[in-house]
Amino acid sequence: MFFGDPILLATFSWEIFREVLFLQEYNTRTVVTSTSLLGISAGMVGSFLLLRKRSLMGDALSHACLPGLVIAFLVLVLFGGTGRNLPILLLGAGATGLFGSAMVLWLRNHTRIKDDAGMGIVLSVFFGAGVVLLNIAQKMPGTRTAGLESFIYGQAAAMMRADFILLSVLAVAITLWCLALKKEFTLLCFDENFARSLGWPVQRLDLFLLLLIAAVTVVGMQAVGLILIIAFLIIPAAAARFWTDNLGRMLFLSAFIGGISGWVGASLSSLLPRLPAGAIVVLVASSIFIFSLLFGSARGIVRRNLDQLRLRRKIGRQHLLRAVYETLEQMSPTPDDPFPRNRPVPLERIVAQRSWTRQDVRKLLRRAEREDHLHEWNERELSLSESGFGEASRITRNHRLWEIFMITHADIAPSHVDRDADSVEHLLSPEMVRELEEKLGLQNIPASPHPLTREVHP
Amino acid sequence: MTWYTMDTWIVVVGALAGIACAIPGCFLVLRQMSMMGDAISHAVLPGLALAFLITGSRASVTMFIGAALIGLLTAVFTQWISSWGKVERGASMGIVFTTLFAVGLLLIVQAAHHVELDPGCVLYGALELTPLDTVTPLFWLGLGWETPRAFVVLGIITLVNLALLLLFYKEFKISSFDPNLATTLGINAQKMHYLLMSMVAVTTVAAFEAVGSILVIALLIVPAATAYLLTDRLSTMLLLGGGFGVLAAAMGHFLAVWLPEVHGLPDVSSAGLVAVTSGIFFAAAVLLAPRYGMLGKFLNRRPLKKHKAATPLSPEKT
Known part of the structure; x- marks a missing residue:
């Protein structure tokens, strides 16, 4: 029904195809590169998250970012700014996100509330608080909150140069960090108690993993949207798991799947009109997942x-x-x-x-x-x-x-x-x-x- | 402070949502599947879009059916992926709901010229607006009694959930705590799972239309988790869960009316405040619960410490 659309067909041409494929245009280049970089870093962090059986933490964390975002905005306005300082907004968002997910850990360790209920509680209560704060911010005289919400839905198509650099640097840093701590995280995922008996700071490592996730989530959320970043943290890792039983290989494969779905998805979305980048990237990633689920060489259904x-x-x-x-x-x-x-x-x-x-x-x-x-x-x-x-x-x-x-x-x-x-x-x-x-x-x-x-x- | 009939209706609708959600919510918390409500409320987007595209009407009945079906499909797909692919359940939930959400987004954007679905409304909900949309449910008796539509819908869902709970109480209980025992007793645990998932899907969609998705997740999980900290009995947990849901709805809306007047704050979202209130109840339970709370643990441990100090173990005495 949609593919017979004359507007859609008319705008497609080989010129544009070549332009997108070789990243000739500035806007496409930034969007495609940053989405792929994000996919790579999220795929890597997501592998640990999957093995730690906490895949939905990205979901809880990203919702818990809202109050921090609004608080940062309000603080910026109180100090006489316009509230458009990206690093500070990100910092605020990351702070409550991290706080919320640390609370899930705390609840798990100190009460009978399990991970899943903890995530549900943090997600809904923090997001509810964020909505209330957002209402207050919106109705304060002299503030322009318009666009604050696009933080949650993402704005990949209109990324500033400074945003792009910030995002790329962070994505690369997260990936390298993950590789540097591979041994520690591996032990944390496979045998937490053994790690503890060796005298490793298990809780601090857990928190550090959360910090990396918070960084990916916050950076990714404002670039590509909340749903996409949740998907990026889960789907590539789950797909990679079907192909290998070796963690090192899984990390790279997951990063590769994340990167490739970011690249293909973002390219497709700029190639054809009216295809929201986030949704296409998710669909590319989940197609790869379905293929891996069926034909994966280590744990695929057919195999x-x-x-x-x-x-x-x-x-x-x-x-x-x-x-x-x-x-x-x-x-x-x-x-x-x-x-x-x-x-x-x-x-x-x-x-x-x-x-x-x-x-x-x-x-x-x-x-x-x-x-x-x-x-x-x-x-x-x-x-x-x-x-x-x-x-x-x-x-x-x-x-x-x-x-x-x-x-x-x-x-x-x-x-x-x-x-x-x-x-x-x-x-x-x-x-x-x-x-x-x-x-x-x-x-x-x-x-x-x-x-x-x-x-x-x- | 001014309290209108409308405010009472809002509290009533919120309280009904609280009761309706607490019933499946308690079982979700016990089965460690709390994020199912979240997954379903994100995943219904394509259901709404498809129902609209197929029937061309925005009648709430078609939307409701579309959303509830997709909600149930979310549970089915999650089950398939986690059992066939041996993927952890949280991860398979995440895969299913992000994918369905993406499909929904694509459908809506593609058909943008004739659908107006406001994503903000979907997320935040419009609890304050529920009393404005009224129906006359008893018109067939010749009564012109006007009530908010959300009241009628949630009332029916609450009654259905209560009826199912009473009918299958034993089955739900056994299959939640020990699915293997349930199987040996001749209870089909798989069927109970899908019955519960249908309950979650229908309740989520119904409540979601009235109060928005954050509040649905909050009412499903937070009161049930609060109750879980206070008791070890399923029946008590269900009652407490429903009670906390009702209290949160009442307190939350009360705060939404009261705060602006007292502190000169602007109008704030009732749905958001209800979620926050339920969170406050939960925090109080974490701190003060007699057995599983921080205070309870502290008090229980003290006599033990004293005891230990009074009778030191020494090799001479043994």
Whole structure:
């Protein structure tokens, strides 16, 4: 509905596209650069915030900035100014923001109020106080408060040169600071109590992390708006988490995602009319998030399900082969003798080995056939191939090694050992098997330590 | 000081919002999901915009339905992201509501020539203006009794919330404190979660229309947290939560009327002052609560210290 808009299409041209892409125009350059810088620093700080399970702190903090902003404005007016001194306004905003979020920490440490309720309380009460103060400021004679609110909604499109420099310097400083304190913050996020036991000033570090967040929030809020800065603190970090389990990599990836969404979003918004920069940047970031959620290489949904499916298949295969081997073993007249490897086994007996249905067994057999483990099979009986028998004896051997180990070294009753071994045997690595062999002094396939005619396996 | 009928209506509307919010609010605090109200009240923007764009009317019923649906969707998406993606719940809330807010902003700006939604009104609310928008709810009985629309809406929501609370009190209680126990007792904890989320969404949207989003968050969380500091019983907590909501509404508006006259201050926002008042109650509870407050802790610890001093542990005696 919106994309058929003739005004929208008419203003799009390659000239403008090139201009934006190569940052030729001054206004675009400042907006795009500052949004990206902000994305980088917020992405970095946000990673720690995410791992500290306090992602919404940015939300509470940014709302708690309002009273400080208005107080700073009122103080400036009282001293005879116009109230348009950006650094002082930022300082005021940051002061109450920091105070509010420190209060959340205090409530968490000294009362039974948890982080989430603390954030809700600080957010609403401080913002309410800010609104009241704003009312007072607006109605004071001789003050011009117009534009004070744009602090909260952001004004990326109309940034002054001085603002731009201030923002860039702060963003870079925050990023460097974060890198400098990486070790301390990492320990704080992963094991607070261990850090405390090492004698680290945990509360001061927590407060310092908050200070960095307050700085990002305050600087970002007046440049790109409250909602965008909240999003910047959460989304890149959450997206980066899907790609890696390594904190160092996550920090850089999160900063990269923040930077790139700032750059793409701000460029798009100056390319096309009537697209508010903040909203577009959020949408770019959340598209990256959704992509990472699905396809992330470390914890993405597809990856995790694939891994699970693979494990399930492996377990199924191993169960089937062991069942066949043990049936063969039982069918041979003397258990220790080498028995004919491709002797047909009735399907009925395989089904009776475990708590699986005929359907399950058939499915497993079909897959085993594709993997060349079966010589032939039909509805009544099956026989293993050469490779299938090798695999089956290997799996049975692992299972028994583990069972014997549990009986001799972990004092598990022989009647219970089968199930316990079952939950571990699929994960036995070759090294572990070798270790078991050495420990138990067993080379060939040992006999089962418990009777094989079993009750139904859970 | 002058107090008009209008002021009474404002207090009544605020008090109803306080009761309606305290019911789901207590459970949000107990389940550590307090920021849900905040997330929902930010996320309803696209619901408002879409409802308007689809139906083309600014009738409050369509707006209400659109907003409540998106509010519920916020809860559903949050649940999906946190359970499928293993993302911490606060973070997934943040992702969902910022994204939805951005979509809403985009919709509004794109359709700017025919929508007038004032973001200021959405955020700050216009508690003072609620008595001006009136309806006659009993016209079908032939009564021409005029009441503020917010009163009717919030009255209905309060009654529905109370009814749900009484109907499912046991289920809510068990599934909030021990979801696993609830499952073993045959209570579907998932369903209770979504029922609670629907309550939060509908209440937030209804109260939000009347009193603005900051006040909704304040009334959802602050009285419930205050009550949480004072008691260990769920029923007492619910009663206290509702009570603090009502008190905050009354005191807050009283201050809004009184302050300008006494101190020569200009008119100030009632919604803001109600939020501040509830914050003052909370601060008082933090300081003075008998068991979990600072004073209570101090008094409880003193006899222990004395006891310790009186019987020093020495190796000879043992």
